[in-house]
Amino acid sequence: MPLPDDAQLISVDDHVVEHADVWQDRLPDRHKELGPRVERNELGHDIWHYEGKTFANIGLNAVAGKPREEYGVEPTAYEDMIPGCYDPRERVKDMDLDGIQAQLCFPSMPGFAGSTFFGMDDKDLALACVQAYNDWHIEEWCAAAPERFIPLVLVPLWSPDDAAAEIARTARMGARAVSFSEAPHRLGLPSFNSDHWDPVLAAAQEHSMPLCLHFGSGGVPETSPDAPFAVLIALFGMNSQFTATELLFSPVFRKFPDLRVCLSEGGIGWIPYLLERCDYTWERHRHYLDLELKVPPSEIFRDHIFGCFISDDAGIAALDRIGVEQVMWECDYPHSDSNWPNSRKLLTESLRHLPDDQALAIAETNARRVFSFTGGR
């Protein structure tokens, strides 16, 4: 058995669907009226309302349990989803079905890195929304089964100082990771090359909270206007290739040598190519470009960046070039790229050629180390 029966799978990319009262339960009274709330419309659809705007998709891509033929039909009401999408106790039952010990869950309505709140006009309300999400996520979702969830928090993207304070506040509550944008410059914010994010990066480093940069938290890959939607889906991992390259040549890890970054839902099979290409670029072009980077980018990667995959046999076959310690596994429940409830079976199959210790590192121990998570052990 390459993956021991007693291995406790840790999935580092799953998704919560926020229940209808997450914000109304927790926002200060002055913000309740404009803050997010769900209303059911005449078609029976549950719609988020905030600041006079509406957001029709309460459970984007929450298709777990449906046949593939129905994947494209997004749920329009809570009862269209299996309860594990929005109820942590039901989620745990679904994890048990699939042999998964713990999940790291990203938000739905707020956007993977909280870009919905970044788009709000009233930034006082927006900060309250970030904090309400984090409080709900830690005190209600994760607290329902602390051995089964790794708390992942949002930050106010518009204020690095407030973001640093929110990291410190949530760290005291038990948060273990920060969901941040993979490409802040694509949101109209300064890039990782600037000093703008130093307070955020310093706080993440100080509290040993990795930044999780989920695909789509900095836009989507550009396709031709008439390309089938499948092209966009197939290209998800491009974003992580861009982000990894930006980070490797940026000053981020020189300034914050203990900071760690996870490329969530980015895949891993491209990593050997990209690291070789980055090193080739560094070797040939650093002299005249006057690069500040004094070591090959691949060395920076191995100290700081983690690749995450749902299913990626090309990457598993090239583990020696990636580094076994740099790879973590994802279930992606309840999205359409997930293999739930057959994740454990398929992961075991995918890792069958590896030595036990390598399979265990990918399925469990790397994630425990990266997120300082001991739940279940």
Add this chain to the structure above:
Amino acid sequence: MPLPDDAQLISVDDHVVEHADVWQDRLPDRHKELGPRVERNELGHDIWHYEGKTFANIGLNAVAGKPREEYGVEPTAYEDMIPGCYDPRERVKDMDLDGIQAQLCFPSMPGFAGSTFFGMDDKDLALACVQAYNDWHIEEWCAAAPERFIPLVLVPLWSPDDAAAEIARTARMGARAVSFSEAPHRLGLPSFNSDHWDPVLAAAQEHSMPLCLHFGSGGVPETSPDAPFAVLIALFGMNSQFTATELLFSPVFRKFPDLRVCLSEGGIGWIPYLLERCDYTWERHRHYLDLELKVPPSEIFRDHIFGCFISDDAGIAALDRIGVEQVMWECDYPHSDSNWPNSRKLLTESLRHLPDDQALAIAETNARRVFSFTGGR
């Protein structure tokens, strides 16, 4: 010896620098005044002039023979370059130095796929410029050593019918391949999903001329505005990943089952990941997306698309997942990513673990088959 001493290296991506009289020698009299010509300015720089515009870089990135510390300094006059850049007889001597039998050369001033001419206001002049380039390339450059050069032609991107006629015209002159845009939609033209290009694709298929889609012929990867230039260089291969995915999910190869496409200067190490990801996407999402594609994208790839690399050990290590028949080698003379005059030595080193027949396929016989080229044998 994994690469036999008598292997004749065929490089499928190199670059010519057009000499100062290419267009003035060949344009009809009515077009000479506005057509491209070189003038030396007061700083001693050789500058292209056409249609009242100037183009300062006569030999973009033509740095062969310079130390790496000087790579960033683009040549500003012909005498800044080694003569092999613009003189085919000198080029052959440089190929002999490096143990290379033949090259497939892309243009410089016209842009890899002729986008300079696409940007001209006078499309009658522009067509004459395309034809003058092709005539020069075949009758002067390649004819100087027909056993050493594979003729690669441009087409008028603004007119599919004229482009088809130019393919037919140059095929009769011995042209073996067409340089086309990797992403025509990024030039403001219809995408590969449209029927717009059918005349071009039909002509390329009819004359067994592969389309060579060079990195940069459809824009450059988008980086953050303050990223070091190294990020852009490292990300060259992203363009080919986008192009491959667009093509695989497009109707192109269903309509033209004998058409072949080369991803020039795109690298190969990412191919196993991308094919697996495309197949995963197809497997899970084709039902509700109603994709017309009836076989996995990886099957389409293996019948139609060729990966090309300068140096790519990650790709060589994953050849079984790419397909040995799908890979060709590139020298990239005289650009800064080239290893000239040590290309053969480094390629031999890179292929040392392969069986002789696989090394020979990559270094020579695949390119001979794809381009129907027998020069030297």
